Amino acid sequence: QVQLIDSGGGLVQAGGSLRLSCAVSGRVLIMYSMAWFRQAPGKEREFVAGINWGGGRTDYADSVKGRFAISRDDAQNTVTLQMNSLNPEDTAVYYCAAKSGAIVTWDTGYDYWGQGTQVTVSS
Numbered sequence: 001q002v003q004l005i006d007s008g009g010g011l012v013q014a015g016g017s018l019r020l021s022c023a024v025s026g027r028v029l030i031m032y033s034m035a036w037f038r039q040a041p042g043k044e045r046e047f048v049a050g051i052n053w054g055g056g057r058t059d060y061a062d063s064v065k066g067r068f069a070i071s072r073d074d075a076q077n078t079v080t081l082q083m084n085s086l087n088p089e090d091t092a093v094y095y096c097a098a099k100s101g102a103i104v105t106w107d108t109g110y111d112y113w114g115q116g117t118q119v120t121v122s123s
Contacts, residue, residue, distance in 0.1 A: 022096030
């Protein structure tokens with residue numbers, strides 16, 4: 001059983017930065033591709049960023065390209081999402097997710113989920 005614990009959310013002003021972390025336990029992280037999704041009030045959950053097992057490939061939603069960066073540390077069993085130049089449209093609950101095989105951009109493709117961490121960007 002894989003357990004994911006998200007952390008790092010908070011309140012930040014527009015233009016600021018936050019760093020989200022996902023701690024993975026129960027299995028070796030290197031076996032899984034990882035992603036971050038987010039869900040804003042009244043909206044569907046959407047893909048934000050993903051990184052393949054082994055770290056060889058990353059993918060980003062168009063809305064965050066050039067501002068967000070996903071990385072993984074398999075030795076520490078953690079995945080990080082560095083978020084820069086935040087704007088109010090980035091306000092959402094952010095979720096870490098894991099799956100075997102390659103990353104995909106739809107949430108039903110992921111087997112394990114963190115509890116979510118709230119990110120609020122004020123204007």
